[in-house]
Amino acid sequence: MQDKEEERGDGSEEVDLMAHADALYAYAMARLRDSVLAEEAVQETLLAALTARQSQSNNFQGQSALRTWLTGILKHKVVDLFRNQIHTVANDDLQGAFEQAQFDSNGHWRLKPGHWPTPEAAVEQREMGVALSRCIGALANPAASVFIFTEIDGVPPREICNNLGISPTNYRVILYRARLALRRCMEQHGFGPNGEL
Amino acid sequence: MLNCHEASQLASDQLDERLPVAKRLSLALHLLLCRHCRRFARQIKRLRQIAAATKIDIGAQLSDEAKARLRSALQRRRPDPSG
Numbered sequence: 001m002q003d004k005e006e007e008r009g010d011g012s013e014e015v016d017l018m019a020h021a022d023a024l025y026a027y028a029m030a031r032l033r034d035s036v037l038a039e040e041a042v043q044e045t046l047l048a049a050l051t052a053r054q055s056q057s058n059n060f061q062g063q064s065a066l067r068t069w070l071t072g073i074l075k076h077k078v079v080d081l082f083r084n085q086i087h088t089v090a091n092d093d094l095q096g097a098f099e100q101a102q103f104d105s106n107g108h109w110r111l112k113p114g115h116w117p118t119p120e121a122a123v124e125q126r127e128m129g130v131a132l133s134r135c136i137g138a139l140a141n142p143a144a145s146v147f148i149f150t151e152i153d154g155v156p157p158r159e160i161c162n163n164l165g166i167s168p169t170n171y172r173v174i175l176y177r178a179r180l181a182l183r184r185c186m187e188q189h190g191f192g193p194n195g196e197l
Numbered sequence: 198m199l200n201c202h203e204a205s206q207l208a209s210d211q212l213d214e215r216l217p218v219a220k221r222l223s224l225a226l227h228l229l230l231c232r233h234c235r236r237f238a239r240q241i242k243r244l245r246q247i248a249a250a251t252k253i254d255i256g257a258q259l260s261d262e263a264k265a266r267l268r269s270a271l272q273r274r275r276p277d278p279s280g
Contacts, residue, residue: 021264026255030253030254043266043267047270047274050271103202108202112233132244133254133255136255137255148248151244152248154249172206172210172213176206179209183244186240186244
């Protein structure tokens with residue numbers, strides 16, 4: 001009901017920015033896994049953007065340029081919030097137990113990794129992408145975020161350690177557990193020994 | 198001689214950093230002899246490729262209430278139109 005009013009003029013900045021709120025929230029949720037923190041990150045981003053646009057009269061060529069700019073701001077907010085969160089997440093034990101369960105007492109695989117056929121068609125590639133998306137969604141933090149920062153955002157390991165305040169050893173263990181879990185999850189989604197692509 | 202647990206951790210490390218030569222050699226030897234760890238090493242590389250090529254969407258959406266909160270936060274910040 002307020003939308004009409006906003007479109008008339010002085011509210012157009014908000015309408016512009018709100019158009020990106022859902023995408024920004026999805027980005028933040030994928031990394032923070034906490035709806036309160038994710039909303040906080042989006043709000044801080046939109047407010048910072050509003051302030052910046054008012055003072056610098058930024059002109060963006062289009063919505064995609066605006067999205068890129070907003071995501072850049074959000075990225076930093078997410079890292080800040082995640083840094084505070086990472087030391088309180090209590091699922092390290094859970095993921096440690098998952099790691100232990102993958103191997104027997106001699107350190108041999110309990111469930112041996114299967115053969116993954118190389119996807120030929122674009123459709124198969126996309127299917128693997130959808131499955132990976134789901135598996136990342138099912139992964140808990142800090143494994144999920146560390147995997148996303150490393151493999152999707154392409155942040156260098158040293159930078160991730162600095163940003164999050166974790167040791168290189170801790171980083172390696174978290175990422176290893178993420179990969180173990182994702183590999184297993186992909187096989188449960190039918191990529192692997194008993195499934196077909 | 199590495200076991201699979203140790204070898205798979207090194208295979209993961211190797212994707213992100215250059216390992217010292219001793220570790221590199223013992224990993225290479227293990228991979229030469231162990232098909233399962235070879236598969237693991239290939240799979241985590243594949244995860245990297247898929248991740249880079251995919252737009253990850255875990256299906257999170259803002260609730261209407263959250264949108265309303267964001268909207269009003271933005272409106273509060275808007276400077277007085279008359280000034």
